[in-house]
Amino acid sequence: MEELDLLKKHWKKNENFPKFSKDEIQHIIHKRSSSIVKWIFYISVIEFALGIVGSFFITSFISKEEMIPNKIYEKMDTYSPIITILFYMVLVYFIFNFYKMYRKIAVDSSTRELMKNILKTRKIVNKYIVFNVVVVMISFMVGGIIGMLSIDHSDDLKVNALLFNGILSAILLVMSCVLALFIWLFYRIIYGLLLKKLDKNYQELKKIDL
Template sequence: MMDELELLKKDWKSRESKLPKLSYDDLYGMIWKRSSSIVKWIFIISVIEFVLPHVLYLLPVAREGMEFYETLGLKNIMWGITVAPYPIVIYFIYQFYQRYREISARDNARDLMHKIIRTRKTVKNYIIFALSVFLISFLLIAVGIAFSDGDTFVHALNMEKKALEQPIDNLKWVVAGILIAMGILCTAFLGLIYFLIYGLLLRKLDKNYSELKRLEI
């Protein structure tokens, strides 16, 4: 048994000696390239996320939805929800681009660790902002429906007052409540998507950060 163990040790050592020896610079270079690639993808995904809703607005279903809210007299609210976040979203996209440029410039390991921390913080702030805007949008629409004019509300639903089984005001609050519930569920679903996409990239950055930390020890 001991002879077999010694043979295994010798075989392992012989194989180990044939493996390529990676220097500090080699390891750092690999981590730097991986980190740069990850941040580039974060930037690309944020741009796609900004452009995609505008493409969806071209679909007939989306246009009909906008017309429905306009009929309810919520045109200003819808424009506010759509346009108001633009400056902040563009600012975050610019920040992602800046993080990519910063992390693409090869520095020492300690500086790269600092840039990874900054990138993680920017991504987390963006996710919190995006989810907050998404949920607030549903809440504003729900409030707008709840306090909308009764006749306008019935007209928007293409119904007649006689066909309603309950008072218009009650129906408005029911619809508003449904929208709030949908908003919470949709925000949770969007948060899950962010967790899967951005979370995966952040976990890879965390792994790079840990490897850099070991290099510095």
């Protein structure tokens, strides 16, 4: 009788709490995951739009002809549009994949499929972050090198030009690494919080699937 009474008391203590079935829990996690990936897509689109606007203002207000030597400017004028188009094509590719993963997760799927799509989304976001960090670092270094080549050394300084450029290159490399770290941290804050929530959903789905 004592064991039966204990079971009854335990039941009464828990009867106020909602009891969810396995399918209901999966549906809740599914809805949350869909919302997270949707925000990843929205943020990437906003970032893409701001990048285009920023590039437009930079090219409008900065006169490259006055700042860059003719030989370098001619080469930039030839290859810069191609590099820019390739860069934006890669960004569009990532954004398209974010949208595709959102559509996949938004559609009703099994627990295993949802887990698989969460892992795919996480990989795509991490690749997107790495790509942007590398591009920013390379762009900063290329800009710095062009600036170095634009410096007109006088005859007195030509002897020390190699040493001067070496020191400037070292400073440029350190600044590029610092900038890359800052950009990486910025992305980890924005996308990292969303990925953390996705990982939490994945772990919960993993428990359900066991």
